[in-house]
Amino acid sequence: MTVVARVARWCRGTATIWWLSPALIYLTSAASQASELEDPPTRWTEGLYRVVMLRDYNTRVVLAGATVMGVTAGVVGVFMLLRKRALLGDVVSHAAFPGVAIAYLCAELTSPGTGKTLSYLLVGATVGGVFGAMATSWIRRATRVKDDAALAIVLSVLFGVGITALSIVQRLETGNAAGLTNFIYGKTASMTWSDLKLIVIASVVVAGVVMLLFKELTLLCFDEQFGASHGWPTASIDMCLNMLVVAVCVIGMQTVGLLLVVAMLIIPAAAARFWSDRIGTMTCIAGGFGAVSSATGVVVSSIVPDLATGALIVLFAASLFVGSMLFGVRQGLVPRGYLLFRLRRKTAIHHLLRAFYEAAEVRTQLNGQLPTSLLLSHLGWKERTFAGVAKRGVRKRLVRRDGQEMSLTELGQRESARIVRNHRLWELYLIRYADIAPTHVDRDADQIEHIIEGDILHELERTLAQSADQEVPQSPHAVAVSHPSAVVSGDGQSTKSEGS
Amino acid sequence: MTGRPKSALTVVQRARRKSDRLSTWCYMFLAVSLLFSVIGIAVISEAWRPLMKWDAIDNTMVLASVLVAVACSVPGCFLVVRKQSMMGDAISHAALPGVVIAFLLAYMFAGEDHDAESFETIKRSMMFGGAVFVGVLCTLLTESVQRLGRVEGNAALGVVFTSLFAIGLLLMRAKADDVHIDPDCVLYGSVENIALEAYLTGQIPSAIWVNAIALAINVFLVVLLFKELRISAFDPTLATTVGINSRMLHYGLMTVTAITLVAAFETVGSILVVAMLIAPAATAYLLTDRLSWMIVLAMIIAAAAAVVGHASAIVVPDLVLRPLGINSVESVSSTGMTATVIGGFFLIAIFFAPRHGTVSRALNRVKLAIRIAEEDVLGELFRRVERRDTTATSAVLERLGQLHRRSWLNRFALRNLVSADAVRRDDDALHLTEEGVLWAGDVVSSHRLWESYMSKHFALDDDHLHEAAERVEHFLDDEMRSRLRDELGDVDVDPHGRDIP
């Protein structure tokens, strides 16, 4: 955590531009070297070497373009994710398709042969995307149709318009529609220098806007009403965010294709959420994830033939997401599971020590030996569980075990006193303030006592007017350990659902 | 002043209704003229001419589209009311890897005998099963990502379905050389191919059968489980307390949705099917407030959209493209047009839905404004008569103009009132007729009763009462007035000391 935090703090100041810089380096090197045709690589290691060393002009261009796109999509995606509008990107990219097709038609109609001019198509895509975003929010506001249905309708109907327009384009005498389907699946492999220029310019603009409006966008996503009460034009900032999404979709359509652009908006951002609690850091990480997955996708697809680059990029992003979900420091499943496991083990030891203490308390001495059978029946555990916990206790030098007898070490005595004290303080607190009957209090205290530390302990001592020395208060209820027979019948104490 | 003869009530109501009728007629006229102008344009421009070429192939295409659209609209209704529309989109995207994997598996197991008749059947059913399986898997994965990763619902959906879709695309491209599987086939479908197949073989193609079966399943399940589905859509917690397993129903619905969507792939493709799934349902949602009607309406809308969509696919080249100078295009994509037409229906519903439509709401606002203006004229006249002030038209209008700043509306309202026999005009002076007196009396008594009510219950000074009463007076009916009288006890004067009529 600390390493991540330190790295994060270092790069937060320069935020998004920092992530753009490696891409820009690639870019300049791509520009400086002339294109050269070489024989296809014979071995994959050789292919990898050539890709990494940027030997192919084409690879350089594609790599730079995809990486820059990945960063931009990741950065903008963070805000869409936090605004809970993750799927708007899907609508925008689908809506851009009819824009492209209609722009093509218009161009062909006015002057045949110019249909595939990229700038026309991109203008069409932008107009379509903006129209899609605006239509969605208009439907949401003007009708009682809910958000989800508005998204689905705009997405599918506009795509239908696009298909209709495409069917016209395909049957035109003059042009062919091959260029248009590139927008659907992406055309990473055939990216050109002019495509790259466009992507970089758009990305720099997007990154610049994000940097300038970072605090405004954060406020919009976190607490729109508060922002509005301060006089921020939240509607305009929202519109600005939508424009950023449109920009990302337009440049993303060329790389991963319109069907998968939304993935580049959502997945890196969602993955980054597992690593950080600060929006600045999260933005950097999301940009990094976007860059890494894009770059990896391009590299792998240039080595292995017959792989769809766009899909590959998304799959690398998805695997980053899975990895983050499993191992992310913030809420990853593995760290969380490990913490739970640690807590369980700690709890088990605590129970053993408390059982020991309570049994020994009756005999008024802590340093004596107790038969394990007594403890076992007191705890109500399985033999194997008990053996495991006892072994750990021995390893931690809390207890000593000689055959069927057990005793507490010096450390164990102190520790057990502390644990029992916490337990009883909490019991007292519950009885006094939470109105829990003394006979039931033991079970409730069981769950809390293991995490009582520091602040809460002092607070507890203060409220209960207990002195802070190590004195262990009397148990508020009868501790039935003196006679093994009583233990078996139990008072709620021996029926713990404790185990490994 | 409590009892009021029954006939008098109807007199007032009749007078009100008479002025209401005008705008209703306007509305009707608008709708009818719109319809006729569409037909007129079609006839004049001879746009119907291509429709003369309608033949058996067109019949098959329309049949297939109608079946798909109607079958999809049924689960779509439930997705819309459960606010899970995007789940439909996700399932249809996510089904792709299911199709591809099943396809590859089928080839792997089949070995050499690719061409056998039985292989085709096995391959198709495997692809179908695979797609449905992955579609349902998508919902399960989404839920677990949402729960385990604590990711927001829409984002989890986006992560899962795009990843699955990417797997599908990747496999498809990677194996494109080995086996002929065309991505466009799943993504866009081809109703034209189905019709062609029917034409060539002379049999009903399997795609039509599959959709018919999906439709039958949907209708059967909805009829069987209607009330369970309704309650679990409305309030899952309540459903659980009355012993309905909402989770099971949810997954059941998702499975049925997946089946319906996958059945539709071959005909309309995996993206446009979303339009057929959600748009008819949402359109019906705008038109009615009852779930049962919504389903019926959605099915009708879907069927109509499929028919109109195909017809316009034939008409569009002549009507739109030829004038633009594109002569080479014979017809446009029927499915694309169907989706567009559904979108158009949805737009029409947004504007013209009887209760929730924006145009109807605007019209209602206009009607309300007219009525309020009328009642203001009546109130003013009544008070002038009460004060024995002049009732000259110019004086009345001038005063109302000062108060409300809407002189044309006041004039219009006055003319309305005259034609409705509530106000009589003798030279310049205005007089309330018998009906007019009753109506105006209602307005003024509403006003004064409300003032009394407010002065009793609100912490407001007496000089703040008037404006509030001005707003409310138009909305009190006889029942409210009599309740106000009951509540206030026997009051005959308002807080300003004037008689309550």
Next chain:
Amino acid sequence: MSSTHRDSPASTEPNEHPASSPLSIHDMTVAYHRRPVLWDIDYDAPLGKLIAIVGPNGAGKSTLIKAALELIPKVAGEVLVFGKPYRKQRHVVGYVPQRESVDWDFPVNALDVVAMGLYRQIGWFRPVGKRHRALALESLEKVGMAAFADRQISQLSGGQQQRVFLARALAQDAELYLMDEPFSGVDAATERAIIDILRELREAGRTVMVVHHDLQTVEEYFDEVLLLNMRMVATGPTSEVFTPENLRKTYGGKLALLDRVGHQMQQGGARK
């Protein structure tokens, strides 16, 4: 009254509202979907007082604050802050929204949230600088939360989250504070801490209006009270207004008639 032809003459002259009042609400009506939820509120807040807005659930307490802040549109009426329209006086009004109104899982820490109160001061495009961070920390200190500045906000308890919100408003150094249920879901210690802060604000001459739902503590905490149930039932010094009689009027159920008329207006507006 003689000068007029209508029922009520004086209503067109709003000049009786004193310019010194931190918040004057003039004949304000607020409606959701054309259905009035607040009827004709006419109120002048006295300067430098702690004012409780009290009423049952659904009485429109939050609506009152939000409408005053122009977060929801008004059907009628106007709101003046120190005699000028709210739009021109935003910087002197601090707002504490309900704790439930935001997603506490958001990736910001306590200090970031407090700094949001300074964003307007910082202005467009400029990032939060050292000076503003220090200011934010200062106001976190005021609410006794300086030690938690680095905590992600979901790791704070309900009371601590509420204090962060309070600190955000304090950072703004406003003259008038509008707080929406700052005491909801907080423990006794936090409640004490918050009321101490509110009292400090009053000592400094600030005016604080608080939506409050705990009738037990109204008399102890507040100087003035505004009883609300869709309409203003009574207002004035707590000792005078907070009477069983007025409370019965406030809490004795909604006025059924008001509800009916509201419904009628909604239907009349949408249909008919």
